[in-house]
Amino acid sequence: MLSVQNISFSYQAEVTLQELTFSVPRGTTMAVIGESGCGKSTLLKLVYGLHDLDAGHIFWNELAVLGPKYHLIPGMDYMKYLAQDFDLMPYITVAENVGKYLSNFYPEQKAARVAELLAIVEMTEFSGVKAQYLSGGQMQRVAIARVLALEPEVLLLDEPFSHIDNFRKNSLRRKLFKYLKEQGITTLVATHDSTDVLSFADEVLVMQGGRIIAQGASHELYSGPKDYYVASLFGDVNEIELDGKVHYVYPHQLRVVAQSPLAVTVKQVYYRGSHYLVEGVYEGGVLFFESAETLQEGVLVCLRFDIL
Numbered sequence: 001m002l003s004v005q006n007i008s009f010s011y012q013a014e015v016t017l018q019e020l021t022f023s024v025p026r027g028t029t030m031a032v033i034g035e036s037g038c039g040k041s042t043l044l045k046l047v048y049g050l051h052d053l054d055a056g057h058i059f060w061n062e063l064a065v066l067g068p069k070y071h072l073i074p075g076m077d078y079m080k081y082l083a084q085d086f087d088l089m090p091y092i093t094v095a096e097n098v099g100k101y102l103s104n105f106y107p108e109q110k111a112a113r114v115a116e117l118l119a120i121v122e123m124t125e126f127s128g129v130k131a132q133y134l135s136g137g138q139m140q141r142v143a144i145a146r147v148l149a150l151e152p153e154v155l156l157l158d159e160p161f162s163h164i165d166n167f168r169k170n171s172l173r174r175k176l177f178k179y180l181k182e183q184g185i186t187t188l189v190a191t192h193d194s195t196d197v198l199s200f201a202d203e204v205l206v207m208q209g210g211r212i213i214a215q216g217a218s219h220e221l222y223s224g225p226k227d228y229y230v231a232s233l234f235g236d237v238n239e240i241e242l243d244g245k246v247h248y249v250y251p252h253q254l255r256v257v258a259q260s261p262l263a264v265t266v267k268q269v270y271y272r273g274s275h276y277l278v279e280g281v282y283e284g285g286v287l288f289f290e291s292a293e294t295l296q297e298g299v300l301v302c303l304r305f306d307i308l
Helices: 040-048 094-098 107-120 136-148 166-183 194-200 218-223 228-232
Strands: 002-011 014-024 029-033 055-060 079-082 154-158 186-190 203-208 211-216 238-242 245-249 255-257 262-271 276-282 285-291 300-304
Touching: 002 040, 014 040, 014 055, 014 211, 029 040, 029 166, 029 194, 040 079, 040 154, 040 186, 079 136, 094 107, 094 136, 107 136, 107 166, 136 154, 136 166, 166 194, 194 218, 203 218, 211 218, 211 228, 238 285, 255 285, 262 285
Parallel strands: 029 186, 029 203, 079 154, 154 186
Antiparallel strands: 002 014, 002 055, 203 211, 238 245, 255 300, 262 276, 262 300, 276 285
């Protein structure tokens, strides 16, 4: 189990993380979400041992995670950390980058392992290409394969799909998270992508201003957010007050009906392929909902959601 116990950290005089406590069971995937600058990347660096804590402790099972004060080369051997800068060697091939830390004593096993990892990240056809000629998304896929090469016990991913095209991203993350689950690798992933959270995370940690403000299963945080901030991290959300109670409602939870106390004026319509996302004016504010058919601007429509 990864155990983070009441840790705090600051860059010089500025406090970055304050009194964070949580645990991640072995083999669990935990997503860390929150607005930019909330401390997600810093948290991953601390878990890896790249910085010294101001207070608190981090353990992997019974082993303490220690920072640069205790290690000549920062980082923990049983962990791998994928940063946002990839850190590939530009003048060697994709295959050589992936196999850089694998033993040359058994060349056939090494080649098989590299081929397996390149298949997972869908980079087999680029195995002989030098890294300097790759796109940003291709570099990111190679970097993912490289951190998996020695099969870590703990994997720390910082925005692992941020440079990858959408058509490739969906297939890649299905393969990657399936592999991590099959191998029992404990994973901490910092992300802004709600698909990473809802589809693949067992647990979610919500951060704001360097603190943990919510934690739980992804479906629980999505369906019952504690406030607007938490709900907004999963996409567009409406804050609707009815009968003295505030509801946080996603666009797909609203539907057009013949009559309802919730009436909005259509302001803008956006085509989304399977549906239309409609921006409406409601009591001087903006409200988003989905419609199967396009709507005319200026039309007054009534909406309903299930919890009414």
